[in-house]
Amino acid sequence: MLMNLRKPQRGTGGVAGSELMDLLSRLEAREVDILEVSISDIAGRILDQAAIQLGHDIDIDSLSELLVTLSELMQLKVRKLLPPDAPTAPGDVSSIVLPQNCPEEGTGTYVDVDGEDGDHSEELLDRLMQYRVFKDAAAELERREEIWRNVYTRAGLAGPGPAGSEGMHPRAYPQAPDAGKGDGVLSKDVLLQLLDELREVLDADPEEALRHIPFEDMSIEDKMEEVMAQVEKKGVTTFRDLFSPYSTRLEIIATFLAILELIRLMKLNVSQEERFGKIIISKA
Amino acid sequence: MCVNMDVDEARRVIEALIFASTRPIRAEEIAQVIGFDAETTTALIHQLKSEYDSMRRGIQVIEVAGGYQMATRPELAPYIEKVERTPKGQGLSRAALETLAVIAYKQPITRGEIEALRGVRVDAVLATLLERGLIREVGRKETLGRPILYGTTPEFLRYFGMKSLSELPELKMPGRSNTQPQSG
Numbered sequence: 001m002l003m004n005l006r007k008p009q010r011g012t013g014g015v016a017g018s019e020l021m022d023l024l025s026r027l028e029a030r031e032v033d034i035l036e037v038s039i040s041d042i043a044g045r046i047l048d049q050a051a052i053q054l055g056h057d058i059d060i061d062s063l064s065e066l067l068v069t070l071s072e073l074m075q076l077k078v079r080k081l082l083p084p085d086a087p088t089a090p091g092d093v094s095s096i097v098l099p100q101n102c103p104e105e106g107t108g109t110y111v112d113v114d115g116e117d118g119d120h121s122e123e124l125l126d127r128l129m130q131y132r133v134f135k136d137a138a139a140e141l142e143r144r145e146e147i148w149r150n151v152y153t154r155a156g157l158a159g160p161g162p163a164g165s166e167g168m169h170p171r172a173y174p175q176a177p178d179a180g181k182g183d184g185v186l187s188k189d190v191l192l193q194l195l196d197e198l199r200e201v202l203d204a205d206p207e208e209a210l211r212h213i214p215f216e217d218m219s220i221e222d223k224m225e226e227v228m229a230q231v232e233k234k235g236v237t238t239f240r241d242l243f244s245p246y247s248t249r250l251e252i253i254a255t256f257l258a259i260l261e262l263i264r265l266m267k268l269n270v271s272q273e274e275r276f277g278k279i280i281i282s283k284a
Numbered sequence: 285m286c287v288n289m290d291v292d293e294a295r296r297v298i299e300a301l302i303f304a305s306t307r308p309i310r311a312e313e314i315a316q317v318i319g320f321d322a323e324t325t326t327a328l329i330h331q332l333k334s335e336y337d338s339m340r341r342g343i344q345v346i347e348v349a350g351g352y353q354m355a356t357r358p359e360l361a362p363y364i365e366k367v368e369r370t371p372k373g374q375g376l377s378r379a380a381l382e383t384l385a386v387i388a389y390k391q392p393i394t395r396g397e398i399e400a401l402r403g404v405r406v407d408a409v410l411a412t413l414l415e416r417g418l419i420r421e422v423g424r425k426e427t428l429g430r431p432i433l434y435g436t437t438p439e440f441l442r443y444f445g446m447k448s449l450s451e452l453p454e455l456k457m458p459g460r461s462n463t464q465p466q467s468g
Binding site for chain 1: 303354356357359361375378379382385386388402403404443452
């Protein structure tokens with residue numbers, strides 16, 4: 001007897017997905033036999049749903065996982081159907097002995113395989129069960145995510161620290177004055193702002209007018225010393241002021257890399273007076 | 285720093301410390317500042333938490349990732365989003381959530397072990413989770429090829445509003461003993 005499966009509704013992983021999870025529970029509870037399940041029916045329904053969703057927000061990951069699970073169910077079913085002494089060599093069909101009353105899909109009695117194959121079936125079923133359990137766990141995480149995505153904290157712009165001890169909630173409410181917490185790590189926002197300012201410095205580069213690029217020999221280490229000397233002299237300065245208006249392009253890049261390195265080494269602090277304000281550099 | 289403060293003063297300091305901290309601040313850190321023992325400090329923090337709750341303030345004191353933090357209430361999110369210019373990040377995909385669930389319960393775990401459990405490749409998902417700081421490399425498995433072991437981060441706890449991994453719901457493994465999340 002075929003299982004009376006529900007009609008498909010919305011969602012790739014939705015109804016067909018929950019139907020599959022439901023089926024796994026019933027298989028585990030031995031309320032239903034794998035031989036009573038029409039895998040092609042379920043696969044058809046999942047694919048029908050996917051077809052309906054084409055052009056919309058289709059979740060390929062979920063869809064492919066459902067199909068993988070289905071193929072494993074199919075493997076489970078095949079193992080139940082085949083006799084335990086099935087030939088192992090591909091193409092060798094001479095030794096196949098069909099069990100008596102070999103059942104067609106969803107009908108008849110099944111061959112209860114013992115020994116290695118039986119163990120393998122158990123293993124497969126076990127894996128499928130674990131898969132279902134983690135699906136449930138993921139649903140719980142999703143529920144928590146939905147709540148906590150709507151909770152804003154006062155986390156600063158500083159990203160997670162090296163040990164993950166410092167940082168922001170992904171959807172935290174950014175606070176401008178704490179742009180850099182001196183942990184040597186810049187958040188994406190501050191980094192983007194730095195790049196914006198760098199672009200402005202480069203755009204204002206007088207070298208644009210030059211027709212040749214002279215060979216320059218400079219090291220990041222030298223620039224780091226220069227930048228530190230400037231910051232120590234001025235106390236607090238802006239990112240822009242660390243670039244000489246007469247710098248060449250190469251010098252600008254070297255200075256920028258030197259600043260990044262000094263931030264990483266926690267020798268410089270980065271802050272902003274207001275959100276999207278000027279980047280302020282001070283000695284850490 | 286005054287270490288001989290009275291309880292009223294300590295309450296005010298606790299509130300200020302939790303407010304000023306941009307990360308969950310631990311009770312021990314607060315205790316050190318106010319000079320009270322950890323137990324009394326925790327009691328005072330919980331008192332403050334209850335006050336915020338009973339007064340139905342827009343702010344709450346949350347216990348997350350082993351510390352305390354001030355946070356807005358979820359139902360007020362639509363108002364905050366009206367002035368907040370940073371777009372709210374995308375939630376995790378179903379595949380990412382499932383991979384994360386496997387890592388959370390089975391950590392430390394290798395990519396191969398996750399794939400064996402999920403039946404699909406997870407490299408792209410792992411990259412996303414690493415990028416979002418929800419998982420990290422925690423070592424190498426001493427086996428052939430020394431594959432990388434993955435585990436969850438404190439950011440994982442913050443993201444899902446958990447105090448510790450022990451808050452993960454017990455896995456309902458049919459027919460066998462339930463899996464407890466490992467501490468970490």
